[in-house]
Amino acid sequence: xxxxxxxxxxxxxxxxxxxxxxxxxxxxxxxxxxxxxxxxxxxxxxxxxxxxxxxxxxxxxxxxxxxxxxxxxxxxxxxxxxxxxxxxxxxxxxxxxxxxxxxxxxxxxxxxxxxxxxxxxxxxxxxxxxxxxxxxxxxxxxxxxxxxxxxxxxxxxxxxxxxxxxxxxxxxxxxxxxxxxxxxxxxxxxxxxxxxxxxxxxxxxxxxxxxxxxxxxxxxxxxxxxxxxxxxxxxxxxxxxxxxxxxxxxxxxxxxxxxxxxxxxxxxxxxxxxxxxxxxxxxxxxxxxxxxxxxxxxxx
Amino acid sequence: xxxxxxxxxxxxxxxxxxxxxxxxxxxxxxxxxxxxxxxxxxxxxxxxxxxxxxxxxxxxxxxxxxxxxxxxxxxxxxxxxxxxxxxxxxxxxxxxxxxxxxxxxxxxxxxxxxxxxxxxxxxxxxxxxxxxxxxxxxxxxxxxxxxxxxxxxxxxxxxxxxxxxxxxxxxxxxxxxxxxxxxxxxxxxxxxxxxxxxxxxxxxxxxxxxxxxxxxxxxxxxxxxxxxxxxxxxxxxxxxxxxxxxxxxxxxxxxxxxxxxxxxxxxxxxxxxxxxxxxxxxxxxxxxxxxxxxxxxxxxxxxxxxxxxxxxxxxxxxxxxxxxxxxxxxxxxxxxxxxxxxxxxxxxxxxxxxxxxxxxxxxxxxxxxxxxxxxxxxxxxxxxxxxxxxxxxxxxxxxxxxxxxxxxxxxxxxxxxxxxxxxxxxxxxxxxxxxxxxxxxxxxxxxxxxxxxxxxxxxxxxxxxxxxxxxxxxxxxxxxxxxxxxxxxxxxxxxxxxxxxxxxxxxxxxxxxxxxxxxxxxxxxxxxxxxxxxxxxxxxxxxx
Numbered sequence: 001x002x003x004x005x006x007x008x009x010x011x012x013x014x015x016x017x018x019x020x021x022x023x024x025x026x027x028x029x030x031x032x033x034x035x036x037x038x039x040x041x042x043x044x045x046x047x048x049x050x051x052x053x054x055x056x057x058x059x060x061x062x063x064x065x066x067x068x069x070x071x072x073x074x075x076x077x078x079x080x081x082x083x084x085x086x087x088x089x090x091x092x093x094x095x096x097x098x099x100x101x102x103x104x105x106x107x108x109x110x111x112x113x114x115x116x117x118x119x120x121x122x123x124x125x126x127x128x129x130x131x132x133x134x135x136x137x138x139x140x141x142x143x144x145x146x147x148x149x150x151x152x153x154x155x156x157x158x159x160x161x162x163x164x165x166x167x168x169x170x171x172x173x174x175x176x177x178x179x180x181x182x183x184x185x186x187x188x189x190x191x192x193x194x195x196x197x198x199x200x201x202x203x204x205x206x207x208x209x210x211x212x213x214x215x216x217x218x219x220x221x222x223x224x225x226x227x228x229x230x231x232x233x234x235x236x237x238x239x240x241x242x243x244x245x246x247x248x249x250x251x252x253x254x255x256x257x258x259x260x261x262x263x264x265x266x267x268x269x270x271x272x273x274x275x276x277x278x279x280x281x282x283x284x285x286x287x288x289x290x291x292x293x294x295x296x297x298x299x300x
Numbered sequence: 301x302x303x304x305x306x307x308x309x310x311x312x313x314x315x316x317x318x319x320x321x322x323x324x325x326x327x328x329x330x331x332x333x334x335x336x337x338x339x340x341x342x343x344x345x346x347x348x349x350x351x352x353x354x355x356x357x358x359x360x361x362x363x364x365x366x367x368x369x370x371x372x373x374x375x376x377x378x379x380x381x382x383x384x385x386x387x388x389x390x391x392x393x394x395x396x397x398x399x400x401x402x403x404x405x406x407x408x409x410x411x412x413x414x415x416x417x418x419x420x421x422x423x424x425x426x427x428x429x430x431x432x433x434x435x436x437x438x439x440x441x442x443x444x445x446x447x448x449x450x451x452x453x454x455x456x457x458x459x460x461x462x463x464x465x466x467x468x469x470x471x472x473x474x475x476x477x478x479x480x481x482x483x484x485x486x487x488x489x490x491x492x493x494x495x496x497x498x499x500x501x502x503x504x505x506x507x508x509x510x511x512x513x514x515x516x517x518x519x520x521x522x523x524x525x526x527x528x529x530x531x532x533x534x535x536x537x538x539x540x541x542x543x544x545x546x547x548x549x550x551x552x553x554x555x556x557x558x559x560x561x562x563x564x565x566x567x568x569x570x571x572x573x574x575x576x577x578x579x580x581x582x583x584x585x586x587x588x589x590x591x592x593x594x595x596x597x598x599x600x601x602x603x604x605x606x607x608x609x610x611x612x613x614x615x616x617x618x619x620x621x622x623x624x625x626x627x628x629x630x631x632x633x634x635x636x637x638x639x640x641x642x643x644x645x646x647x648x649x650x651x652x653x654x655x656x657x658x659x660x661x662x663x664x665x666x667x668x669x670x671x672x673x674x675x676x677x678x679x680x681x682x683x684x685x686x687x688x689x690x691x692x693x694x695x696x697x698x699x700x701x702x703x704x705x706x707x708x709x710x711x712x713x714x715x716x717x718x719x720x721x722x723x724x725x726x727x728x729x730x731x732x733x734x735x736x737x738x739x740x741x742x743x744x745x746x747x748x749x750x751x752x753x754x755x756x757x758x759x760x761x762x763x764x765x766x767x768x769x770x771x772x773x774x775x776x777x778x779x780x781x782x783x784x785x786x787x788x789x790x791x792x793x794x795x796x797x798x799x800x801x802x803x804x805x806x807x808x809x810x811x812x813x814x815x816x817x818x819x820x821x822x823x824x825x826x827x828x829x830x831x832x833x834x835x836x837x838x839x840x841x842x843x844x
Contacts, residue, residue, distance in 0.1 A: 002632020002821045007491060029821055036449075036505075036819055113491070140626065143616060147493045149630070167369050168361070168399045168430045171376035171392030181382040182390040183398075185373050258429065264363055264629075266425040268826055 001028075001263045006035035007113040007147070012048045012104075014135070015072065015121020016153045017055040025153070030117065031060060037112060048104065050075075051121060065104070067094040070126035076134035079105055083141040109145040119153040154262040157208075157252070161260035196222045205287075206230045207280060208251070212237035229287075231280055246283045249275045302327035302335030303776065308344025308758060311725050312351065314734045314747035318726050324349055326754040329779040333750055344758050347773055350729050351748050352412025352755030353686075356736040357531075357561050357596050358677040359608050360402050361416045361430035362441070363423040364637040367627050368396045368606045368678070371639060375604070388435075388791040395605045395678040399433035404788045405684055407436035410757035410772040412794070413737070413745050417442045417480050417531060417561065418610050420631040422822070424474035428833040431796055436782060438745075438755075438794035438838075442531055443474045444610050446481030446513060447488040447635045450815055452506040455516045461806035464520040468801040469808065471526075473828040475798040477740075477840070478528040479521055480561075482610035483535050484513040487636040495613035496535055499548050510535050511552045518556045524801035525843035527741025529557035538614055540570040543579035547586060555592050559739060562598025562676035563587075564658040572713055576650050578657040581715050584664030587671070594739050595665070596672040599658035599689050600651065601681030604643045608679060612636035633819050644681070652710030656703075662693055663719045668730040669738065686732070687769035693723040694765045728769075741840065742797070754779040795838040802842065 011030050018025040038044035049061040058064045071094030078093045082105040108114045122131045142148035163173035170176045172185035196219035212220050230242040233250040249255035254275030258266050303326040309319040325335035376392030383390050391398035419427040419441045431439050454463040485503050486496040499510040518530045536545040546566045571577035587593050615638025619626035627639040644651040665671040677683040692699045737746020744753040758774040771786030782790045816824040
């Protein structure tokens with residue numbers, strides 16, 4: 001993010017609305033801050049928003065490109081063609097004039113450092129991971145012309161830290177199944193939604209997550225039928241359906257620790273408030289210890 | 301209770317012991333003169349007893365290593381360790397194994413100390429978090445400083461004292477053991493999609509050259525009396541005529557102490573029909589005639605692996621060449637990195653020359669105290685191949701058999717084909733533990749004299765050296781038996797070494813506050829890595 005602050009002269013937000021989802025992003029990294037090559041801050045950056053609707057972020061941008069819902073992949077593919085010196089047959093794609101895209105690609109090629117931030121408007125719409133792949137491919141195409149970065153606008157507190165820790169301990173960032181005694185990875189089979197839709201889990205331990213609010217109803221519904229143990233400092237929709245709720249300290253507020261920023265930089269968090277509750281690892285370690293005891297008893 | 305190892309042939313080159321049958325006594329985690337009568341006795345008849353292995357350069361932790369894990373699910377799928385096999389923690393294997401697997405596998409190979417050599421300052425907190433999860437071995441990190449804009453600023457202004465002060469500060473701030481420089485200046489230029497091509501080429505925004513960077517940082521480290529000298533990955537790595545850059549760098553260093561890392565990757569010329577040749581003999585001569593230089597090899601092995609380096613522009617070059625997956629990361633104000641999976645093929649002329657160049661360096665550097673065994677894990681191949689490499693060094697018939705399997709065209713051209721040298725057990729002990737520990741300045745490692753840490757490996761003698769070094773009969777870490785017959789029997793957690801250079805030659809607090817405010821996105825108060833990230837920290841004193 002520091003290089004974005006210091007060097008970027010072209011910033012594109014695609015399917016991302018930082019004005020609502022990442023309110024500090026614009027002032028700390030991507031919009032207004034002054035840096036080594038951006039002494040005038042906002043004035044030294046050209047900011048583009050690509051979205052299906054006029055989001056609150058648009059008013060902070062220099063250009064808004066409105067595309068038709070679900071057309072991200074087509075638009076990105078045309079941009080890749082343009083980046084590689086080819087032109088499509090039609091004049092318009094996804095409701096946008098090819099000429100407009102041509103100008104944008106040209107800006108990317110001439111940028112000192114271009115950055116494309118993409119959000120859930122890319123990952124959770126028609127095309128899903130194919131859209132992200134198209135964005136990364138566009139970034140690779142651009143590397144032949146200019147410095148160009150593509151960065152996902154990760155949401156949820158410390159989701160990058162969770163991904164990193166899972167990765168160094170298991171080799172995989174999420175959707176890890178320990179059922180065979182070693183980590184296995186298969187999104188589409190072992191991710192939470194898949195497991196719940198198959199009604200496979202017979203107990204759920206939920207730490208710092210809100211499945212009743214965030215997961216598709218059909219998947220979340222299964223949690224009503226099985227015992228659930230929830231570790232959370234707040235009352236949530238999930239604590240309401242839980243069999244057992246263990247209140248824990250709020251990471252980064254009442255307990256010190258480490259969180260990873262969206263660009264994978266580990267940040268030390270201090271505790272600023274007192275809390276009578278334990279840290280997350282205390283109940284979890286206690287549960288593991290007890291399971292081991294019960295196992296050795298049943299083995300004996 | 302202590303341990304006594306009887307009847308083993310002790311190979312301890314640091315103490316000039318070579319295959320003598322003398323008992324080794326262990327008590328309270330140390331090598332002692334007498335463990336007393338009430339001790340556990342290991343009968344090491346038919347075995348060789350050495351200190352635990354010390355790896356001077358292996359990428360095992362930190363942001364870019366974790367990106368490599370993330371990028372290679374296919375690599376983990378068929379290689380894993382399970383709790384059912386008796387390990388405390390399961391994990392994935394492959395060329396970039398998970399942290400626990402990494403610790404277990406080093407231990408099962410008889411290694412007890414490893415160095416993660418390339419951590420950008422901003423990645424130090426992450427790297428230390430991973431080190432906490434690497435069991436069985438002692439460890440340390442080196443901090444990457446070859447593309448640091450603060451250092452560039454001080455070099456440009458000729459502020460030597462401030463440079464020295466900054467290096468002391470950043471080493472303490474990152475809880476690091478030494479300094480690594482990768483492609484000095486080149487990774488900075490990569491932030492403009494560019495690179496540097498010789499050591500006297502000027503950077504874009506700073507009126508300095510790679511020559512200024514390596515000499516300036518080296519002088520500051522000497523002034524700080526750091527136990528390990530500058531650890532350098534030269535410019536122009538991996539391309540034709542890279543050896544010329546090495547020779548120019550050595551000239552520029554004018555006799556300063558230097559460790560040239562994975563030199564194999566810099567030992568290429570442009571001779572022959574294919575315009576790609578091994579210049580390892582020339583570089584070996586250079587090492588032989590310059591006592592200030594030590595090297596590790598970075599041996600290439602055939603098969604699939606992944607390249608992980610702070611040399612961002614090189615990784616883009618490799619991606620364009622292979623069409624393989626590519627990750628690039630730029631670290632604010634500090635450095636960059638890249639990850640690209642790679643497959644070294646026996647039918648590739650270039651890969652064969654690379655493979656041979658590594659062995660040539662091993663065989664042509666005369667003094668084993670100045671050449672060390674590495675694969676630049678995982679860049680040349682995974683560390684679990686060390687026993688195979690040892691067999692190629694010790695057994696020339698086996699080596700010739702391996703040469704006969706490579707591309708016929710390369711087989712006729714490589715200087716390796718005429719080399720007859722075989723390493724002795726003593727020389728293997730030097731390039732895998734005694735030499736590396738000495739160069740690292742870890743006085744309690746790499747030997748089993750009285751007072752040393754009780755890190756001991758017992759290998760069952762065999763004519764098949766690969767088997768011998770892959771499955772030690774016993775590994776003892778800090779006086780505890782942790783491996784039997786090549787299998788972990790006890791999980792332990794080692795120390796993390798760090799240094800705290802003493803200085804006070806300049807006041808840089810104001811400069812740092814200004815720099816952080818203007819160019820970083822992290823507050824200076826949140827930047828230092830505290831000792832709470834090193835639960836088993838051990839301070840190593842800088843020299844007198």
